[in-house]
Amino acid sequence: MAVTTRRRYPLSSVEGRAIPTDVLGPEAYIQKSFTTTPPVAVTALPTGSIVAEIRADQDCLISFAALATVPADATALSDAYFLFAGTTRIIEITDAANFSVVGNSAAGTLRMNIVRKYAALAIEAQIARG
DSSP states (O other): OOOOOOOOOTTTOSSSSOOOOOOOOOEEEEEEEOOOOOOSEEEOOOOTEEEEEESSSSOEEEEESSOOOOOOOOOOOOOOEEOTTTTTEEEETTTTTTEEESSSSEEEEHHHHHHHEEHHSSOHHHHHTO
16 A cells, blocks of 8 residues: 655754744635535635644534535544634645535634745745755
């Protein structure tokens, strides 16, 4: 079975040190309302989106592969992310052109900041060290 590895730490320096989120540059902002009914359409992401900071006011499931739906018990969903209400997460969205979102048990709003990775903001000398 072939194993595909993604960058393990999308927010790290050339040396592998963690980068605080306050050094990220803004690319776009998306606000998406959701309900507990599976969506009928996807929302497009800006071209070249790689990293996003996400937060929702209700538990929700975000799908980057297909239309989001709350899965049956013990069912694995590929390219999907469960976000607990009130938490902020930084996620990698490489290879995704769009997304959809569905509420787990209540309607709410997802807020997504598309951000530039640290290397895009670094000075040339920092990039050259790698």
